[in-house]
Amino acid sequence: MRPPPSIEGRDRRRALALAAPALLWTLVFFALPFGVMAVLSLWQRTDQGLQAAWTLANYAQFLNSPAYLQAALNSLEITVVVTVLSVALAYPLAWIIAVELPPRFRRLALALAVVPFWTSYVVRSYAWSLVLAKRGVLNGWLGDLGLPLLDLANSRAATVIGFTHFFTMLLTLTIYASLVQLPPNLRRAAADLGAGPLQIFRFVVWPLALPGVMVGAFLTFALCIGDYVTPQILGGGNDLALPQLVMLQIGRRADLPMAAALSIILMAAVTLAYLCMARWMKAPAP
């Protein structure tokens, strides 16, 4: 005789049924394509079309081609510079909003800091190309001031400026979130015990807010290294970044396997950065 169905079991089945659609969607349209890409990266493109070659040739080609390695290096350099610059610019702003500003202005200041966030991503890069163009706004101002003109259009500097603009906004939000959570009493206690402003920052605020800053920095790293739009519009076609190289494979060369291999390499870089961060977060404070 079958035992009567328990309430426990019924609840469990009901919960599974509720989660099933989202899980199925993620499986079919996210996990599976990822597997397809991993498999595809081991194939080869031939004149007859795709061939299931099961070889690491695409990865070998990446390692043996100076142009490909240069693109990876470019991406890495741009991403590191952008991450450091954005943290350096956003931290003081987040501090001012979270600590120095009267609380009733905080929400407004924060909202203002991210307004351009909501312009179209493509258009924002284009807007920077207007500013940085040879006869653009920036050079107009420099000319008025009698300063030497800058030739920033289609350069790595332009890419870095465009990225830094976007991620400064993003990091202002995340750093603000971790700074505003610190109880002001901690700073008062440190001051009471005789710490100067710099010491308070160095030994109280900085270590306590660091996890939030690191999460923001990782987000910046991951989004920056995987972005195609900004380097394509602002950097031009000479000093390629890795995502540009990926798009070249599927566009001009119709080489899906190579594009897949490069994407896997891109993912590996992001995963590595994530593992570094996770390890660092777990490590006991010195």
Next chain:
Amino acid sequence: MMRFLICAGYMALLYGFIFLPVGVLALYSFQDGRFPIPPFQGFSLRWHIEVLGDSDLMAALAHSLMVAFASSAVAVTLGFLAARAVAGGRLPGARAIRAALTAPLSVSYLVIGLGLLASFNLMGQGLSLSTVAVGHIVINTPLCFAICAAAIGPAQMAAERAARDLGASELRVMWLITAPMILPALLAAFLLSVTFSWDEFIIAFLLSRFDVTLPVEIWSLLRSGLNPKTNAVGSLVFMVSAVAVLGVELTMMRRR
């Protein structure tokens, strides 16, 4: 006093940097010349009018709205159902399911788009606005799930139990108890998905063929170089996003 000056100066500098491109974009969309560069040649609405009369751009705008609303509706539904399952606390392996559902957040859009493109190619599935919507559902479901899961707490669970005790069916519980209780979160999730989908470029670029969304259409407009028309489209997009964001803000504010 010194401290105040430094703070004010830094804020002015950073806000200047943050607003510079948007300001320039908007200003030169009213430029009465053929190039959106200085000197400013006087005020004109001709580029805005030209955009509104451009059938390609308007079609792309309609496509974008369609994809954004359809994909967000599906994403919110999937996310809401899954959030309810996980919040119940009865789900075996809830941690693993949570991790699986939020995994797409950590993967670059380029990689997600490329994976879908390769899969559709192998399946012989042609590209259309539907395939774009599929991609947008993939990126927005984790977001909707996270927002809904954060909103379902003990209060909602207790109300649900009471309703079930009184004999309400599962569907009625969801429709009459849970959804109304977390309506602000549902709306916020929906509108946030709409803005993400509306602005998304690379997945839409990879997964569309003949009918394209607005960011993709703007992308092809960019090939013509600097053009006040692009400025005008940009200002237009900004207004739509701003309205959606304002909607999110207002629904979130009401919750307090």
